[in-house]
Amino acid sequence: MKVFEKAPAKINLSLDVLYKREDGFHEVEMVMTMVDLADRIEMQELPRDTIIISSQAGYIPLDEKNLAFQAARLIKERYEVKQGVYIHLDKKIPVAAGLAGGSSDAAATLRGLNRLWKLGIGTSELQRLGAELGSDVPFCVTGGTAVARGRGEVLEPIESPPQCWVVLAKPPINVSTAEVYGKLRAAEIKRHPSTKQVIEAIRYKRFDDLCGELGNVLEEVTLDLYPEVRQLKEVMTRLGAEGVLMSGSGPTVFGLVSKESKVARVYNGLRGFCKDVYAVRLLTQ
């Protein structure tokens, strides 16, 4: 038997860091939502007790470093599943981009194997398993729009933002999340975004207010390390995107655009600037 799952990319509409914790992680407050750019994952039962990963993308690990492999191994161990699985990852989300591609693949693998092996695991338990794989995995299990606290695993679902276009542009650099958090001085953050205002703008579907409230404290680190990300933000703003922000630890920058008539201008303008550019819709519910 075979099952398929879609693994969409996330963006952070806001990302605040409150303090650095004793365990080395950072206490965050983020508003996250999904966009319609997704990997597609195929899972097929194998009679042998093994996990095999393949992908058309030549640039991701296919061994136990792959987050989908780790998700399959975790669920097999925890639920004592003796069958194996062949997992094919059709990658569309750029890697190490701040879009949680690996985390979303892991979450989709948990959901898919739960169905394939008829394990009957509830959503909260899938999220608890996900938290063992990475901070963004619990959110990716359900997707939608949520406020994420703790190290990202404490989730409060909220309603969808007003529908709009999202133009994503990833410059050709790889950013390490651990390095960016490592360089952040949490006590010296210059400007914290207002999570409350972001949530209000979403609740009342006020697109302009949402654009005005976008904020990500990790920009302070990544924009200094990689000036081209700052430049990309400026270009996107000049081209007419109404709200522009770096997603996660970067380097992807997203621009929110309300009118379809403006999307082509932003998209085409960016294509001259970097290769990885996408114009997609929010995945609203």
Ligand SMILES: C[C@@](CO)(OP(=O)(O)O)[C@H](O)COP(=O)(O)OP(=O)(O)OC[C@H]1O[C@@H](n2ccc(N)nc2=O)[C@H](O)[C@@H]1O
């Ligand atoms: C920054 C964010 C924002 O959504 O996304 P990305 O840029 O990775 O997409 C996340 O917080 C990333 O989540 P994720 O990529 O799952 O991180 P993890 O694998 O759990 O952690 C990678 C490393 O980042 C640091 N880390 C992560 C989360 C957190 N709240 N505090 C941290 O200090 C730790 O050093 C950890 O070793």
Ligand SMILES: Nc1ncnc2c1ncn2[C@@H]1O[C@H](COP(=O)(O)OP(=O)(O)O)[C@@H](O)[C@H]1O
């Ligand atoms: N299934 C996967 N897809 C993409 N990257 C993966 C996957 N499994 C492991 N990785 C590794 O995880 C790291 C982070 O990738 P990704 O999740 O795409 O980025 P980010 O955390 O910035 O959103 C990369 O170094 C990549 O090699």
